[in-house]
Amino acid sequence: MKAAPLTTRHWLSKTLAALIPGAALALGVMVLIGHLCGSTGNPMTLSAQFLMWGAALIWVLCLSLCFLFRSGLGAWFGFGWLACLVWLANTLLAGFAAGGSP
Amino acid sequence: MKLRADIVAVYREVHSWVGVVAGLFLFIAFYAGAITMFEPALESWMTPRPALPQPVSLERTPELLEKAFMAFPQARRQYSIVVAPDAAHPARLVWPLSEGRHGHGSATVMMAALDAQGQLVTVTRRPSPVAQVIDVIHQRMGLPLPHETAMIVMGFIALGYALALVSGTLVFLPALARGLFAVRLVGGARRKWLDLHNLLGFCSLPFHIVMALTSVVFAFHDVIFSVQAGFLAGEHRGAEHGALQGTVGQGHARSSREAVHSATADQGSAGRAVGDRIVIGSAGKDPVLRNGDSIHHKAAEGDRRESKSHLSPHDEDDRPAMDGTVSHGKGPTAEASRVMPPDRILARIAEIAPGFVPDTLDYAQRRSRERGGAAPSAPGGSLTLRVSGHDAAHVMRGPNSGFATLDPITGALLWKDYLPGQQSAGFAALTSFFALHFGSYGGAPIRWAYLILGFAGAFLFYTGSRLWIAVRRRREKASGQRVDTRGTLVLSRLTTGCCTGCMAGIALILGAGLVAPGLLDEQGTYRLYQGVFWLLMVLSFLHTRMEGVLLRFTGALHALLAIIVLYRGGGTDFVTWSVVLIALGLAVSLIYLARRMSKPYAA
Known part of the structure; x- marks a missing residue:
């Protein structure tokens, strides 16, 4: 079955999907990596600055790729699911860290 | 592909x-x-030069500091020592008269010098706001x-x-x-x-x-x-305090951008000029030393020891702070008189970073507990020293400088993450992004x-x-279609209005700044720009022929700017000729575009 060609219909909802759940995803990935590499989030540390740049880059990538979704709804679901997953992982990690420390 | x-x-x-x-x-x-790209050069070019005695030598700078602080105690709060005074920065010592906003260039500063009799001479410098x-x-x-x-x-x-x-x-x-x-x-x-x-x-x-x-x-x-x-931050709190030591710079450099922007501010505060010449009598001749305070020579002895060994039972307040600055208690007067003389600081920097050319030594009283609200020279504040300088061989964090934080009393290097050529690979990689934006390399x-x-x-x-x-x-x-549709017309006029509005606005504020320096402050200049921009924007929508007219008008404005610059003189100045040539080049390009524009459908 051949898929219908991609169009620019739903451009607004695709863009908003990249900007809103896309931002949640970018920040979530940043926090996840931050958890994993033990960053403190202090803006003057190297890790925090790298993570900040990374988040900006991921957000730009979301915005660049959102037009590849078939529909606006698809884009919202795509970015939304990923963001939920990442933030779930963050919550779990934070919980483990809190539980693990005396 | x-x-x-x-x-x-x-x-x-x-x-x-x-x-x-x-x-x-x-x-x-x-x-x-x-x-x-040439903001500092443009600013000092547009600001009238002050009349000040020859700057004192670096060796005599402590004497200048003492006299200046006696006459202007508030200067202790924040001051800069210019390493190599030149025509654009004629004073050895400057301090800001207003709270500068980070990132918005230079504030009005007081410049201080000593005349032949050793008397303090100060001049207020209000920088041209145009740049x-x-x-x-x-x-x-x-x-x-x-x-x-x-x-x-x-x-x-x-x-x-x-x-x-x-x-x-x-x-x-x-x-x-x-x-x-x-x-x-x-x-x-x-x-x-x-x-x-x-x-x-x-x-x-x-x-x-x-x-x-x-x-x-x-x-x-x-x-x-x-x-x-x-x-x-939550779960790692306390875990990396050791690692944080020395990574945080001056109190105000909280985030990367602020660090970058305080660079601009400090760059600006390092001197430049106008009016109000004040000669202070011999107020500074007999500086009163408070009990226990020594003068610079004593501090120089102390600095041979390491930062830690400098601590003595009398210096209970002297303990490294969380952020890498060292708090040397006893209040500002004690600190100011114990700081390491600038020539020794420079020798220290030359040892640490041979390629780095220091431009200014920026001293500031850090308010220890409160940020912002405390009295200017509250006891317990600590002195910080940041050295701003450049190094053509390396990337720099700020638009015009890289930085190092030193202990102002011992000269020990406290923080080098933004020091060109001395950064870790990771910080150098991040700095390269800023440098690539600012063009601050090479x-x-x-x-x-x-x-x-x-x-x-x-x-x-x-x-x-x-x-x-x-x-x-x-x-x-x-x-x-025989004529443009509305969408095409709107975009065409928006493009012309926006481009000519911006160029004409900038040309006009430059011209106004040259013809009547001091007439418009920063806000007035910004309003003038906005006025011109929106006027041309509105004009571009009035008539189809307007686009060509606006391009010609803007071209003529640039030619006029070139004439103003030439009339103003300063023909030996490199900046003068650069501005003239660029203005003329833009004038010719704009008039060429206007001629092309007049042909229908040629775009």
């Missing part, structure tokens, strides 16, 4: 719409940004909004800019193999604009990628850092290259808009 045709079509459409909308703002950002305003126009993309709001709007435009780059590259990739350098000047208007646009865009792509990403970061870093603070040749790239970038957006108009006109003509 083969991409699916429908994907290319989608991205072509995205590219043209995003490009056209963002392009209008980006033209302003690039045009003003290109000029800010700063051009920087503000660049940062806010000319938006008539308060700074914070403008920065967020700018961030979204920068995101659009990044999207335009990605989509433009994807669209252009299939055509890449087919002759990148073929600029078909003989074909139709559309083809010529397309080839020119592609060539310019492709050649400056890495430059544009850096600009887009850094601009996004400039707009949103505060939000991103606060997310990090909210979700990462010295003057890179700045000139950035000036050209900036103007070329502005022209890229202009060609993009013209291309869009040409395509629409062709389509409309094919479908039997």
Whole structure:
């Protein structure tokens, strides 16, 4: 079955999907990596600055790729699911860290 | 490289719409940004030179400091020692008279010198606001909004800019193999604009990628850092205090951008000029030493010991702070009289970083507990020393400088993450992004290259808009339209209004700053720019013929600017000739465009 060609219909909802759940995803990935590499989030540390740049880059990538979704709804679901997953992982990690420390 | 045709079509459409909308703002950002490459030079060129005695030698600087502090105790709060005074920075010692806003250039400063009799002479210097305003126009993309709001709007435009780059590259990739350098000047208007646009865009792509990403970061870093603070700081609290030692610089350099911006502010505070010459009598002849305070020679003895061994039972307050600054209690008077003399500080820096050329030694009283609200010289404040300087061989964090934080009393290096050539690989990588935005590497040749790239970038957006108009006109003509549709007209007029408005506004504030220095303050200058910009914007919508008229008017304004500059004199000055040549070049280009414009459908 051949898929219908991609169009620019739903451009607004695709863009908003990249900007809103896309931002949640970018920040979530940043926090996840931050958890994993033990960053403190202090803006003057190297890790925090790298993570900040990374988040900006991921957000730009979301915005660049959102037009590849078939529909606006698809884009919202795509970015939304990923963001939920990442933030779930963050919550779990934070919980483990809190539980693990005396 | 083969991409699916429908994907290319989608991205072509995205590219043209995003490009056209963002392009209008980006033209302003690039045009003003290109000029800010020479912001310090432009500022000191436009500010009248003060009459001050010859600067004292570095060895006599402690004497100057003592006398200045006796007459102006508030100067202790924040002051800078200029390492190599020159025509643009004629005083050895300067201190700001107003609270400078980070990132908005130089404040009004007091400059101090000693005359032949050893008496203190001070001069107030109010820097010309024009260069700063051009920087503000660049940062806010000319938006008539308060700074914070403008920065967020700018961030979204920068995101659009990044999207335009990605989509433009994807669209252009299939055509890449087919002759990148073929600029078909003989074909139709559309083809010529397309080839020119592609060539310019492709050649400056890495430059544009850096600009887009850094601009996004400039707009949103505060939000991103606060997310990090909210979700990462909690569980590691206390774990990395040791690691943090020495990583945090001066109190005000909280985030990367602020560090960058305080650079601008400090760069500015390092001297420059006007009026109000005051001669202070012999007030500073017999400095009163408070009990237990020594003068510089004693401090010099102490500095041979390490920072830690400097602590004695009497110096109970002397303990390293969390942020790498060392608190040397007893209040500001004690500190000021115990600081290491500047020549020894410079010798220290030369040992630490041989290629680094220090420009200013910036001292500040840090308010230990409260930020902002405390009395200016509250006891318990501690003195910090940041050295700003340049190094053409390395990337620099600020637009004009890199930094090191030293202990002002022992001269020990406390923080080198932003010190050119001494950074860790990771910080050097991050610094390179800032340096690539600011053009703060490689010295003057890179700045000139950035000036050209900036103007070329502005022209890229202009060609993009013209291309869009040409395509629409062709389509409309094919479908039997005799005149432009409303959409085409609006874009065409917006493009002309925005570009000429920005250029005319900047030319006019430069002219006004030269003809009547001191007449307009920063706000007045920004308002003048906005007035001219919106006037031309409105005028461009009045009549079809207006576009050509506005281009000619702006061209004439640049020619007039060149005449004003020449009339003002200073023919031996390199800046004078640079401004004249650039203004004339722009005048000729604008009039050429106006002539092309007058041909119907030639775009």
